[in-house]
Amino acid sequence: MPAAEPIQPQAHRVDFPNGETVIAQPVTAGEIPEPAGALRLAVVLDRSRSMNEQAGEVQAALAQLAGLTEGGSEVDVYLTxxxxxxxxxxxxxxxxVDTENIVYFGGQNAAELLVQFDALNQGTAYDAIFVLTDGSGYELDDEGLQVPVPEAPVWMVHLGGDYPLGYDDATLEAIQASGGGVAGSVDEAMARFLIGFEASLDPTTTRDLVDGTLWQTMATADVESEADIQLVTHSPDxxxxALAARRIILAEMGRQAANLAELETLDQLHAMAIEQGIVTPFSSMIVLVEARQERLLERLENRDDRFEREYEDVGETAQLPAMSVTGVPEPEEWLLIGLAxxxxxxxxxxxxxxRATGHASR
Known part of the structure; x- marks a missing residue:
């Protein structure tokens, strides 16, 4: 169905009771900042066999980064x-780097890429780390690798928008604690990095660009009146x-990067997620169908390791007796059962x- 009239992007604002405000504002490509000066960048190139399908994307990405060197930026390439x-x-x-003759062989996951970067880096300080990879390494065994959190933000660039099913916990922590993120191209990663880099000059404000929308998180008292911006104000309920609350949690993760392993910090983030009913890196949505499960969850939530996920490989899952697994029909299923x-x-x-009529007629 065609739209009755063109939809005009609008800015949105939410003021939370804790004194923080989130503003979501549409931006154009021309509003994305340019590098203010020379940058020092690290590029971690995944040379797994599967990356051969992204060879053209790799060439284009490295050519784009080479353009930054004309302005004085330095780019080191880590060949994994x-x-x-x-x-x-x-x-x-x-x-x-001879981009025409890169040989892609073997297989690696994101954790291995970051570990090799850490081993090769001899103390060089970078403004950002771009990991050029695809989405095929998720199922490769990381063998319990310890992934250090780099000083610079880690941006996982999944060329061609080939995102993985997920990341192992150590890799996810390295991305989040470093202040990085995930992108489908160098363009997207660079734009988000530059916006975040600009915001880092003001510790009271965090900014991120997602799908053409600039999300800003700041203290409500620091919000300046924007007369030229039409804002739609939303109440906390x-x-x-819920979308704005997620930005507050992500912003707090950046501010508390050094304390993400502390239970007090994690509990604060988890409490906000529960209040807003959202899924975050530290919260989940679980369907509980009986009191026993509720009691079990309550016990688990009070354990010291409550934020450490339990992981079982396929084939190692504990087998339950066949009759011990029960299902609770949905309301629609109850209706079908009743009709049947x-x-x-x-x-x-x-x-x-x-039958009664037949016997009577005889």
């Missing part, structure tokens, strides 16, 4: 290597507030009457 490759990982200058039972009663009743 699978254990089956027959060569060690290496770090070279971007100008030394409005449906839009009613039809069965009607059928048996009619059949009995037909």
């Amino acid at each position: 290597a699978s254990e089956f490759r027959g060569e060690e990982p290496a770090v070279v200058k971007l100008a030394e 409005d449906d839009f507030a 039972a009613g039809m069965l009663v009607w059928y048996l009743y009619n059949r009995r009457n037909q």
